[in-house]
Amino acid sequence: MIEVQNVSKSFNGTQILKNVSTVFEEGKVNCIIGRSGSGKTVLMKSIVGLHEVDEGKILFHGRNYTDMKDKQRKEIRKEIGMVFQSGALFDSETLEDNVMFPLRMFSDMSEEECRERANFCLKRVEVINKNKLFPAEISGGMQKRVAIARAIALKPKYLLCDEPNSGLDPITSIVIDELLHGIVKEYNITAIVNTHDMNSVMEIADKIIFIYQGQKWWEGSKEEIWSTDNKELNDLIFASPLTKKIKQYI
Amino acid sequence: MQNYFRMKFFYHLGRYVLLMKKAIGRPDGKKMFLRNIGKEIVAVGYESVGIVALISFFMGGVMAMQFAINMENPILPQYLVGLGTRDVVILEFSSLVIALILAGKVGSNIASEIGTMRITQQIDALDIMGVNSANYLILPKVLAGAVCFPVLCCLSIITGIAGGWIIGDVTGLVPSGQFVLGLTFLFQPFYVVFTNIKMFLFGILITSISSYYGYYVKGGSLQVGHASTTAVVVSSVVVLLFDLVLTTIL
Numbered sequence: 154m155i156e157v158q159n160v161s162k163s164f165n166g167t168q169i170l171k172n173v174s175t176v177f178e179e180g181k182v183n184c185i186i187g188r189s190g191s192g193k194t195v196l197m198k199s200i201v202g203l204h205e206v207d208e209g210k211i212l213f214h215g216r217n218y219t220d221m222k223d224k225q226r227k228e229i230r231k232e233i234g235m236v237f238q239s240g241a242l243f244d245s246e247t248l249e250d251n252v253m254f255p256l257r258m259f260s261d262m263s264e265e266e267c268r269e270r271a272n273f274c275l276k277r278v279e280v281i282n283k284n285k286l287f288p289a290e291i292s293g294g295m296q297k298r299v300a301i302a303r304a305i306a307l308k309p310k311y312l313l314c315d316e317p318n319s320g321l322d323p324i325t326s327i328v329i330d331e332l333l334h335g336i337v338k339e340y341n342i343t344a345i346v347n348t349h350d351m352n353s354v355m356e357i358a359d360k361i362i363f364i365y366q367g368q369k370w371w372e373g374s375k376e377e378i379w380s381t382d383n384k385e386l387n388d389l390i391f392a393s394p395l396t397k398k399i400k401q402y403i
Numbered sequence: 404m405q406n407y408f409r410m411k412f413f414y415h416l417g418r419y420v421l422l423m424k425k426a427i428g429r430p431d432g433k434k435m436f437l438r439n440i441g442k443e444i445v446a447v448g449y450e451s452v453g454i455v456a457l458i459s460f461f462m463g464g465v466m467a468m469q470f471a472i473n474m475e476n477p478i479l480p481q482y483l484v485g486l487g488t489r490d491v492v493i494l495e496f497s498s499l500v501i502a503l504i505l506a507g508k509v510g511s512n513i514a515s516e517i518g519t520m521r522i523t524q525q526i527d528a529l530d531i532m533g534v535n536s537a538n539y540l541i542l543p544k545v546l547a548g549a550v551c552f553p554v555l556c557c558l559s560i561i562t563g564i565a566g567g568w569i570i571g572d573v574t575g576l577v578p579s580g581q582f583v584l585g586l587t588f589l590f591q592p593f594y595v596v597f598t599n600i601k602m603f604l605f606g607i608l609i610t611s612i613s614s615y616y617g618y619y620v621k622g623g624s625l626q627v628g629h630a631s632t633t634a635v636v637v638s639s640v641v642v643l644l645f646d647l648v649l650t651t652i653l
Contacts, residue, residue: 201531230533241524255532258432 154179155200155311155343160209162192162199169195171367172209180341181359182334184348188389192367193347194238197315200345201233202226213311231259234304234342236314240296242288248275248299249284255307274302278332294325298332305336312337312344318353330356351390354378363389419615426541426614431534439543447509447544447610448551454508455501455555456562462500463492463563464570471576484577485585488567490594497559498598499646502605505552506638510613513544514634517617518627526618541614545607552606553599560595597653604645609638 155177162170169192177183185193198204200211202218211218213229221229242251252271256262262270275284278298288296297317304312314333318326334357337344348354354361355375363371363386371383378390391400430436470484517540520526529536564586571577616634620626 198527203527203530227533230531233531235528235531237524237528239524241528243525243528244519244523254435257435258532258534 154214155345156210156212156215157196157200158210158212160196160199160206160211162195162204162206169367170199170206173364173367173369174209175362175369175372177343177345178360179343180337182337182344182346182357183360183362184346184354184358185362185364186349186351186354186389187364187370188349191364193349193364194315196364197313197345197347201230201235201313231255231307232310234307234309234312236297236300236304236312236317238316238319240288240293240300242296242299242303244288247285247287248280248291251288251299252303252306255303259307270306271302274306275299277305277336278302279328294321294329297321297329301329301332301336305340308340309342312342314344314346316347316349318348318350323352326350326353327356333357349389351396415615418619419612422537422541422615422618423611425535425537426545426611428535428538428542430538430542435539436543439539440546443543443547444551446512447547447606448554451505451508451551451555452558454504455559458504459492459497459501459559459563460566462496463488463566463568466491466496466563467567467571467582468574468576471571481577481581482585482588484571485567485582486588487585488571488582489564489586489590492563492567493560493594493598495646496563497556498601498605499642501555501559502552502602502609502642502646503639505555505605506609506613506642507635509548510609510635510638511631513610513613514617514631515627517541517614518620518630519624521618521620522623522627537618541611541618544610544614548606548610549603550606552602552609556599556602557595560598600653601646601649604649605642608641608645612638612641 157173157175157177160170160173161168173192173196185196187193195204199206206219209219213232216229218226218229242248243254246254249268249271252274253267256267256270257264260267272284275281278301280295280298280302283291283295288299291299301314301317312333317329317333321329330353333344333346336342346353346357358375361371361373361375361378362369363383365371365385371381371386373381378386381387391397467484467488470487471481474483474487517526520540526536526540529539568579568582568586571582572579613634616630616637617627620630
């Protein structure tokens with residue numbers, strides 16, 4: 154479980170996050186939704202400590218991450234897996250070496266054990282017989298899958314994904330969604346997924362947090378989202394002609 | 404205006420010192436660290452052997468020819484050509500000129516490599532995994548620079564003198580025997596130690612300054628290019644200043 158308590162963050166005098174509080178529950182996929190520039194990525198980066206918050210606290214299973222020193226944070230960071238929007242795979246390493254990286258750095262496993270675990274993770278994300286390829290030699294969808302494999306290699310307690318479906322076709326997006334959902338349930342991970350892909354939200358979200366102009370504007374389940382009277386949320390969900398038509402039938 | 408530049412200088416100096424403090428420390432994964440040092444020795448040292456040998460050979464040859472042509476006087480013994488070539492190659496050419504060439508080759512490579520890792524979030528990925536990214540990326544490069552630059556300097560001395568000897572002999576400007584006599588005449592072994600001390604320091608400066616400019620890139624590919632150019636310019640200026648200081652001290 155990750156708790157965010159009254160978090161605020163500014164850049165050069167512009168306040169991006171305003172007093173955000175929420176709880177990301179264990180074993181569930183918690184989706185953060187919002188328009189581009191609403192502060193979703195800043196919230197996610199603040200949670201993992203890539204941005205220092207101006208005010209507020211972030212707690213990982215009750216452990217106050219905000220007040221921790223670098224050494225203490227390092228221990229928590231080993232429990233976090235993160236999938237970036239771009240994948241962020243290491244260009245100079247093969248796919249197998251990318252997945253083996255956290256194992257080589259932080260586990261006591263032998264080289265053979267690391268390789269076995271990496272192969273297991275690559276198989277789990279359905280990347281087969283591509284171990285010796287480099288990230289530049291595979292498609293964007295496959296890069297995301299390898300990034301997920303790297304993120305789960307150390308069996309993390311927390312999985313954070315920043316727009317995992319951006320730039321992917323609808324079919325590949327569904328594959329990624331199913332993969333994330335399956336992994337979260339399988340390992341009982343606290344997952345936070347940043348997205349503005351409503352198909353994805355409806356597919357995998359157990360809890361939805363809507364960020365609007367840096368504030369938490371709404372939170373609830375995917376069942377509740379259809380009946381909300383929150384205007385800004387409705388504007389986002391029913392922005393496309395297709396979803397407007399669907400709304401007429403609800 | 405003067406204050407602005409002074410502020411900027413101290414801003415960069417302070418940030419550089421803090422980054423180096425972060426970079427120098429016990430590495431996380433010993434195996435990975437040793438593997439990285441090996442990779443960097445290949446990138447910084449081995450891959451520079453060709454260009455250093457080529458430039459040194461021809462510069463040594465041209466130096467010997469220039470000495471021979473400009474010292475064509477019955478009073479001046481011919482062995483002075485060998486002596487002059489030897490001292491210029493050892494004292495300044497093999498350290499300063501080669502360091503400036505390596506600032507261009509190695510420095511731009513390091514800045515663009517780390518800069519690209521920064522803008523593609525690969526450094527963020529390292530930080531989130533709990534890896535000290537500065538230590539992981541910068542320390543192996545600095546150590547490789549400290550080891551490889553003196554080795555390249557020795558190579559440059561050998562090929563530079565060989566170039567002078569061979570070209571002097573082939574063109575008939577300096578007989579081989581006279582050139583060798585000049586090489587051994589009043590030879591001070593400390594010159595070789597002195598030039599290697601300089602190259603050791605230049606190796607550390609060039610790799611660390613280039614890493615600094617790459618590590619703090621913000622933006623996109625344009626900024627990576629800009630950082631790469633700035634790294635080469637700043638490294639070159641710092642090398643020139645330190646050459647002056649070391650020549651005065653030693």
